[in-house]
Amino acid sequence: MKIFLSRAMGMLMAGTFCLYTDLSVALSPVTIVKEQHMEHMQNTHKASGKFEVKLSPQAAAPGIEAARLGRMTIDKQFYGDLQAHSLGEMMSAMGEIKGSAGYVAIERVSGTLLGKKGSFVLMHTGTMNRGQPQLTIQVVPDSGTDELTGISGTMGIDIREGQHFYNFDFNLP
Structure with a gap:
Protein backbone atom coordinates (compact mmCIF):
# COMPACT_ATOMS: atom_id res chain seq x y z
CA MET A 1 0.00 0.00 0.00
CA LYS A 2 2.86 2.35 0.88
CA ILE A 3 4.56 1.69 -2.48
CA PHE A 4 1.28 2.23 -4.35
CA LEU A 5 0.63 5.51 -2.51
CA SER A 6 4.21 6.64 -3.10
CA ARG A 7 3.94 5.89 -6.83
CA ALA A 8 0.53 7.55 -7.01
CA MET A 9 1.86 10.71 -5.31
CA GLY A 10 4.89 10.69 -7.61
CA MET A 11 2.66 10.40 -10.67
CA LEU A 12 0.33 13.09 -9.32
CA MET A 13 3.25 15.43 -8.67
CA ALA A 14 4.77 14.66 -12.08
CA GLY A 15 1.38 15.24 -13.69
CA THR A 16 0.94 18.49 -11.77
CA PHE A 17 4.43 19.60 -12.81
CA CYS A 18 3.67 18.78 -16.46
CA LEU A 19 0.32 20.57 -16.24
CA TYR A 20 1.97 23.58 -14.58
CA THR A 21 4.75 23.58 -17.17
CA ASP A 22 2.24 23.30 -20.02
CA LEU A 23 0.10 26.08 -18.52
CA SER A 24 3.05 28.34 -17.83
CA VAL A 25 4.30 27.86 -21.37
CA ALA A 26 0.82 28.46 -22.73
CA LEU A 27 0.12 31.45 -20.47
CA SER A 28 3.51 33.14 -20.65
CA PRO A 29 2.93 34.74 -24.05
CA VAL A 30 -0.52 35.93 -22.91
CA THR A 31 0.98 37.47 -19.78
CA ILE A 32 3.77 39.08 -21.79
CA VAL A 33 1.30 40.48 -24.33
CA LYS A 34 -0.93 41.77 -21.52
CA GLU A 35 2.04 43.43 -19.79
CA GLN A 36 3.22 44.93 -23.09
CA HIS A 37 -0.32 46.11 -23.86
CA MET A 38 -0.61 47.79 -20.45
CA GLU A 39 2.81 49.42 -20.89
CA HIS A 40 1.81 50.39 -24.43
CA MET A 41 -1.36 52.08 -23.16
CA GLN A 42 0.52 54.01 -20.47
CA ASN A 43 2.87 55.55 -23.05
CA THR A 44 0.24 56.61 -25.60
CA HIS A 45 0.48 60.20 -26.79
CA LYS A 46 -1.39 62.38 -29.25
Whole structure:
Protein backbone atom coordinates (compact mmCIF):
# COMPACT_ATOMS: atom_id res chain seq x y z
CA MET A 1 0.00 0.00 0.00
CA LYS A 2 2.86 2.35 0.88
CA ILE A 3 4.56 1.69 -2.48
CA PHE A 4 1.28 2.23 -4.35
CA LEU A 5 0.63 5.51 -2.51
CA SER A 6 4.21 6.64 -3.10
CA ARG A 7 3.94 5.89 -6.83
CA ALA A 8 0.53 7.55 -7.01
CA MET A 9 1.86 10.71 -5.31
CA GLY A 10 4.89 10.69 -7.61
CA MET A 11 2.66 10.40 -10.67
CA LEU A 12 0.33 13.09 -9.32
CA MET A 13 3.25 15.43 -8.67
CA ALA A 14 4.77 14.66 -12.08
CA GLY A 15 1.38 15.24 -13.69
CA THR A 16 0.94 18.49 -11.77
CA PHE A 17 4.43 19.60 -12.81
CA CYS A 18 3.67 18.78 -16.46
CA LEU A 19 0.32 20.57 -16.24
CA TYR A 20 1.97 23.58 -14.58
CA THR A 21 4.75 23.58 -17.17
CA ASP A 22 2.24 23.30 -20.02
CA LEU A 23 0.10 26.08 -18.52
CA SER A 24 3.05 28.34 -17.83
CA VAL A 25 4.30 27.86 -21.37
CA ALA A 26 0.82 28.46 -22.73
CA LEU A 27 0.12 31.45 -20.47
CA SER A 28 3.51 33.14 -20.65
CA PRO A 29 2.93 34.74 -24.05
CA VAL A 30 -0.52 35.93 -22.91
CA THR A 31 0.98 37.47 -19.78
CA ILE A 32 3.77 39.08 -21.79
CA VAL A 33 1.30 40.48 -24.33
CA LYS A 34 -0.93 41.77 -21.52
CA GLU A 35 2.04 43.43 -19.79
CA GLN A 36 3.22 44.93 -23.09
CA HIS A 37 -0.32 46.11 -23.86
CA MET A 38 -0.61 47.79 -20.45
CA GLU A 39 2.81 49.42 -20.89
CA HIS A 40 1.81 50.39 -24.43
CA MET A 41 -1.36 52.08 -23.16
CA GLN A 42 0.52 54.01 -20.47
CA ASN A 43 2.87 55.55 -23.05
CA THR A 44 0.24 56.61 -25.60
CA HIS A 45 0.48 60.20 -26.79
CA LYS A 46 -1.39 62.38 -29.25
CA ALA A 47 0.06 65.07 -31.49
CA SER A 48 -1.71 67.30 -33.97
CA GLY A 49 -1.06 70.23 -36.23
CA LYS A 50 -0.80 71.36 -39.83
CA PHE A 51 1.58 70.45 -42.62
CA GLU A 52 2.51 71.67 -46.07
CA VAL A 53 3.43 69.21 -48.77
CA LYS A 54 5.16 69.58 -52.10
CA LEU A 55 4.80 66.65 -54.51
CA SER A 56 7.13 66.68 -57.52
CA PRO A 57 6.46 64.28 -60.42
CA GLN A 58 9.44 62.12 -61.37
CA ALA A 59 10.22 60.06 -64.46
CA ALA A 60 9.32 56.39 -64.29
CA ALA A 61 12.13 54.01 -63.46
CA PRO A 62 13.80 52.68 -66.63
CA GLY A 63 11.95 49.73 -68.10
CA ILE A 64 8.61 50.19 -66.33
CA GLU A 65 7.12 53.09 -68.32
CA ALA A 66 4.49 50.74 -69.79
CA ALA A 67 3.19 49.95 -66.29
CA ARG A 68 1.57 53.42 -66.22
CA LEU A 69 2.64 54.13 -62.65
CA GLY A 70 3.03 57.62 -61.26
CA ARG A 71 6.14 58.44 -59.24
CA MET A 72 6.66 61.54 -57.09
CA THR A 73 9.00 62.88 -54.46
CA ILE A 74 7.57 64.18 -51.19
CA ASP A 75 8.86 67.27 -49.40
CA LYS A 76 6.80 68.03 -46.30
CA GLN A 77 6.97 70.53 -43.44
CA PHE A 78 5.09 69.77 -40.19
CA TYR A 79 3.91 72.40 -37.68
CA GLY A 80 2.27 72.07 -34.28
CA ASP A 81 3.16 69.25 -31.88
CA LEU A 82 5.41 67.79 -34.58
CA GLN A 83 7.99 70.35 -35.70
CA ALA A 84 9.65 68.43 -38.50
CA HIS A 85 10.66 68.09 -42.12
CA SER A 86 10.21 64.94 -44.19
CA LEU A 87 11.44 63.66 -47.51
CA GLY A 88 10.13 60.61 -49.31
CA GLU A 89 8.82 58.92 -52.43
CA MET A 90 5.36 57.97 -53.61
CA MET A 91 4.14 55.54 -56.27
CA SER A 92 0.59 55.69 -57.60
CA ALA A 93 -1.69 54.01 -60.12
CA MET A 94 -5.06 55.00 -61.53
CA GLY A 95 -7.87 52.47 -61.86
CA GLU A 96 -9.79 51.89 -65.09
CA ILE A 97 -12.93 53.37 -63.50
CA LYS A 98 -13.09 57.05 -62.61
CA GLY A 99 -12.52 57.64 -58.89
CA SER A 100 -10.42 54.51 -58.36
CA ALA A 101 -6.70 54.71 -57.62
CA GLY A 102 -4.02 53.62 -55.18
CA TYR A 103 -0.76 54.86 -53.75
CA VAL A 104 2.07 53.82 -51.47
CA ALA A 105 4.67 56.12 -49.98
CA ILE A 106 7.61 56.10 -47.60
CA GLU A 107 8.90 59.24 -45.91
CA ARG A 108 11.55 59.89 -43.26
CA VAL A 109 10.40 62.50 -40.73
CA SER A 110 13.15 64.38 -38.85
CA GLY A 111 12.58 66.94 -36.11
CA THR A 112 10.96 67.32 -32.71
CA LEU A 113 7.82 65.53 -31.50
CA LEU A 114 6.39 66.95 -28.27
CA GLY A 115 9.90 68.10 -27.32
CA LYS A 116 11.69 64.84 -28.22
CA LYS A 117 14.24 65.01 -31.03
CA GLY A 118 14.87 62.31 -33.59
CA SER A 119 13.52 60.77 -36.75
CA PHE A 120 11.21 57.96 -37.83
CA VAL A 121 9.76 56.57 -41.05
CA LEU A 122 6.09 56.74 -42.06
CA MET A 123 4.59 54.25 -44.50
CA HIS A 124 1.41 55.20 -46.42
CA THR A 125 -1.05 52.83 -48.08
CA GLY A 126 -4.01 54.51 -49.72
CA THR A 127 -6.80 53.48 -52.04
CA MET A 128 -9.75 55.23 -53.62
CA ASN A 129 -12.52 52.81 -54.56
CA ARG A 130 -14.96 54.68 -56.83
CA GLY A 131 -14.55 57.80 -54.74
CA GLN A 132 -14.42 56.12 -51.32
CA PRO A 133 -11.01 56.75 -49.69
CA GLN A 134 -9.12 54.37 -47.41
CA LEU A 135 -5.80 55.51 -45.94
CA THR A 136 -3.39 53.95 -43.48
CA ILE A 137 -0.25 55.76 -42.34
CA GLN A 138 1.87 54.00 -39.76
CA VAL A 139 5.32 54.22 -38.27
CA VAL A 140 7.70 51.62 -39.69
CA PRO A 141 8.72 49.38 -36.75
CA ASP A 142 12.16 50.12 -35.26
CA SER A 143 12.68 53.16 -37.51
CA GLY A 144 12.88 55.68 -34.64
CA THR A 145 16.20 57.32 -33.75
CA ASP A 146 17.59 59.29 -30.81
CA GLU A 147 14.82 60.30 -28.37
CA LEU A 148 12.23 58.72 -30.69
CA THR A 149 13.79 55.24 -30.57
CA GLY A 150 11.06 52.63 -30.19
CA ILE A 151 8.27 54.88 -31.48
CA SER A 152 5.17 53.24 -32.96
CA GLY A 153 1.86 54.66 -34.04
CA THR A 154 -0.54 55.77 -36.73
CA MET A 155 -1.24 59.10 -38.35
CA GLY A 156 -4.46 60.42 -39.81
CA ILE A 157 -4.73 63.23 -42.36
CA ASP A 158 -7.59 65.66 -42.84
CA ILE A 159 -7.74 68.14 -45.71
CA ARG A 160 -10.07 71.11 -45.17
CA GLU A 161 -10.34 74.12 -47.45
CA GLY A 162 -7.03 73.26 -49.10
CA GLN A 163 -5.11 72.97 -45.81
CA HIS A 164 -3.59 69.72 -44.53
CA PHE A 165 -3.92 68.65 -40.88
CA TYR A 166 -2.51 65.60 -39.08
CA ASN A 167 -3.49 63.66 -35.96
CA PHE A 168 -0.75 61.36 -34.71
CA ASP A 169 -1.44 58.67 -32.09
CA PHE A 170 1.90 57.26 -31.00
CA ASN A 171 3.68 55.31 -28.29
CA LEU A 172 7.18 55.69 -26.89
CA PRO A 173 8.83 53.24 -24.50
